[in-house]
Amino acid sequence: DAGVTQSPTHLIKTRGQQVTLRCSPKSGHDTVSWYQQALGQGPQFIFQYYEEEERQRGNFPDRFSGHQFPNYSSELNVNALLLGDSALYLCASSSLQGSDEQYFGPGTRLTVT
Amino acid sequence: QKEVEQNSGPLSVPEGAIASLNCTYSDRGSQSFFWYRQYSGKSPELIMFIYSNGDKEDGRFTAQLNKASQYVSLLIRDSQPSDSATYLCAVKDTGGFKTIFGAGTRLFVKA
Numbered sequence: 001d002a003g004v005t006q007s008p009t010h011l012i013k014t015r016g017q018q019v020t021l022r023c024s025p026k027s028g029h030d031t032v033s034w035y036q037q038a039l040g041q042g043p044q045f046i047f048q049y050y051e052e053e054e055r056q057r058g059n060f061p062d063r064f065s066g067h068q069f070p071n072y073s074s075e076l077n078v079n080a081l082l083l084g085d086s087a088l089y090l091c092a093s094s095s096l097q098g099s100d101e102q103y104f105g106p107g108t109r110l111t112v113t
Numbered sequence: 114q115k116e117v118e119q120n121s122g123p124l125s126v127p128e129g130a131i132a133s134l135n136c137t138y139s140d141r142g143s144q145s146f147f148w149y150r151q152y153s154g155k156s157p158e159l160i161m162f163i164y165s166n167g168d169k170e171d172g173r174f175t176a177q178l179n180k181a182s183q184y185v186s187l188l189i190r191d192s193q194p195s196d197s198a199t200y201l202c203a204v205k206d207t208g209g210f211k212t213i214f215g216a217g218t219r220l221f222v223k224a
Contacts, residue, residue, distance in 0.1 A: 033211070042117075042201050042214030043157065056210040090156055092212075100145040100205050102212060104156040 004105035012111045021076040021108045025093030032074040035090040086112045115140045119215035132189040136202030145205035148187045152198045192222045
């Protein structure tokens with residue numbers, strides 16, 4: 001049973017650039033949430049996607065956008081990168097028909113220089 | 114602003130002891146509570162979830178929930194050096210879809 005996968009593992013970008021991160025949910029899951037985790041902090045909710053729609057958004061600027069595809073995979077896009085966007089970006093999947101448990105992928109480490 | 118509070122630690126316990134990790138939350142209507150373990154440089158791993166008041170046991174782990182006091186705890190019995198990690202408490206937001214995480218408690222188990 002494949003777990004949550006994310007790509008790439010690591011990424012280095014320059015301020016002002018744009019980045020796209022990808023996530024495939026655990027088999028049987030239809031809901032994808034994205035989190036940003038800064039060093040020494042807990043994950044912060046960015047947004048959640050279900051049925052290709054953004055269901056809820058956390059306190060993040062519009063530079064952060066996302067998409068969910070018919071196969072439930074998802075992308076996180078960040079425009080006009082700032083140094084403060086350097087963090088571990090985590091994707092978590094869950095099932096609307098099941099319980100509330102979320103399972104995380106390995107994350108993408110983004111460094112903005 | 115709904116919050117989840119944890120003592121950042123570090124909490125240091127000897128091998129074989131019981132480690133007790135605590136968490137409080139502000140959203141009185143929350144119904145779903147989770148504990149994640151996160152090793153350094155890795156992503157969070159779900160280890161326990163609890164929805165009802167009382168205790169829930171799974172192997173060496175026991176989660177305890179007291180909704181009246183808005184308090185969740187995790188007990189790790191017979192602690193092992195491999196339990197050394199950051200433990201994240203997470204609470205599902207009432208009426209929404211997001212999960213709110215605490216900043217985590219660092220646990221060190223000394224051999």
